[in-house]
Amino acid sequence: MKSQNKIERCNLTRQVDTLLPELIEAATSVLKSGKYVLGEKLKAFEESFANYVGTKYAVGVASGTEALYLSLRVLDIGIGDEVITTPFTAVPTISAIIMTGARPVFADIDPTTFTIAPKSIAKVISNNTKAIIPVHIYGLMADMDAIADIAEQRTIPIIEDAAQAHGSQSHERRAGSIGLMGCFSFYPTKNLGAFGDGGLITTNNKKIAEKLFLLRNYGQTSPYTTKINGINTRLDDLQAAMLLAKLPYLDKWNKRRQEIAEIYYQKLTIPEIEIPIIPKGYKSNYHVFVIRAKQRDELWNHLESNGIQANVYYPIPGHLQESNNYLGYNKGDFLVAEEASNSVIALPMFPELSNEEVNTVINSIYEFYGYNLK
Numbered sequence: 001m002k003s004q005n006k007i008e009r010c011n012l013t014r015q016v017d018t019l020l021p022e023l024i025e026a027a028t029s030v031l032k033s034g035k036y037v038l039g040e041k042l043k044a045f046e047e048s049f050a051n052y053v054g055t056k057y058a059v060g061v062a063s064g065t066e067a068l069y070l071s072l073r074v075l076d077i078g079i080g081d082e083v084i085t086t087p088f089t090a091v092p093t094i095s096a097i098i099m100t101g102a103r104p105v106f107a108d109i110d111p112t113t114f115t116i117a118p119k120s121i122a123k124v125i126s127n128n129t130k131a132i133i134p135v136h137i138y139g140l141m142a143d144m145d146a147i148a149d150i151a152e153q154r155t156i157p158i159i160e161d162a163a164q165a166h167g168s169q170s171h172e173r174r175a176g177s178i179g180l181m182g183c184f185s186f187y188p189t190k191n192l193g194a195f196g197d198g199g200l201i202t203t204n205n206k207k208i209a210e211k212l213f214l215l216r217n218y219g220q221t222s223p224y225t226t227k228i229n230g231i232n233t234r235l236d237d238l239q240a241a242m243l244l245a246k247l248p249y250l251d252k253w254n255k256r257r258q259e260i261a262e263i264y265y266q267k268l269t270i271p272e273i274e275i276p277i278i279p280k281g282y283k284s285n286y287h288v289f290v291i292r293a294k295q296r297d298e299l300w301n302h303l304e305s306n307g308i309q310a311n312v313y314y315p316i317p318g319h320l321q322e323s324n325n326y327l328g329y330n331k332g333d334f335l336v337a338e339e340a341s342n343s344v345i346a347l348p349m350f351p352e353l354s355n356e357e358v359n360t361v362i363n364s365i366y367e368f369y370g371y372n373l374k
């Protein structure tokens, strides 16, 4: 390893260092309140996040996976139903569907954006399709208008998997504000991250919000009284307090990510690298910065041996995961997703990354392909 200071794919402690007094103050107020579950901080965070996204309601839950699960449960989706999503996503998008008893049905992605291709959705809709879950992958929103056109013909609800898309926009609309529901994760590495697990569902639909509030809390309408059967998936007040303290910084952090992306865009202009294009009218929050690279695995090794951490999201598409063999898909079924899995690599990206570090990453990539940049 040449460099002493490793450049991480995502460093979380630099942000904590700058915010520590505020975080401690927020945590202290929860600790002293004596109310740690379904307390004031959760309510305040839900209101602030709904306001940020531009929806009427937000329901805090324990993880992004459970946000997706509850968004299906609230629609009574279960055994015998089909839910369409992308195979090019994080495992939990798919496991949330499976948790309900429904069957995930995959549709291939668009090669330029990595998001689900509306045309592929149209091909796999059936009478059993009960929901469509587009994933705003890497922080770039899916083509919600084209998906809505397809879904509306059949009145199929759309649930946005916005786990990676805090603050992302499409035509001035924020992720989580377009579908019937939007599902967020606050896993620590997310653009708005907790210090543990957390998730949330946004919606403009009052009835759905009311049912979600019940479902996340055993289905209880009042203590020890249930109208429907629910589970325990609540966003803890301590995590809500952390998220509430961090939310005012989200736009600033996303802006810095966009600046970093701009440096990558301007300098990574070699033919061995392909950088995905952000379509007109869209704003990515650059949750991760992903490129397609020739000799991807060799480049990955080269970066690692130079102290630069990269990562591959996602090396195996959902239809080829062993756990999903029972769905009956084969290699070759979703060629665009398979090609992406073989060629993508995520470079260091987090708001506290310095320009100098970004340039070190770029130089190392040039070095690997035999260009002399310095």
Ligand SMILES: Cc1ncc(COP(=O)(O)O)c(C=O)c1O
Binding pocket: 063, 064, 065, 066, 089, 090, 092, 093, 135, 161, 163, 164, 184, 185, 186, 187, 197, 198, 199
């Ligand atoms: C696209 C996507 N969907 C769902 C999830 C699930 O979120 P969580 O890890 O909070 O359960 C994640 C996070 O890993 C994700 O990236």
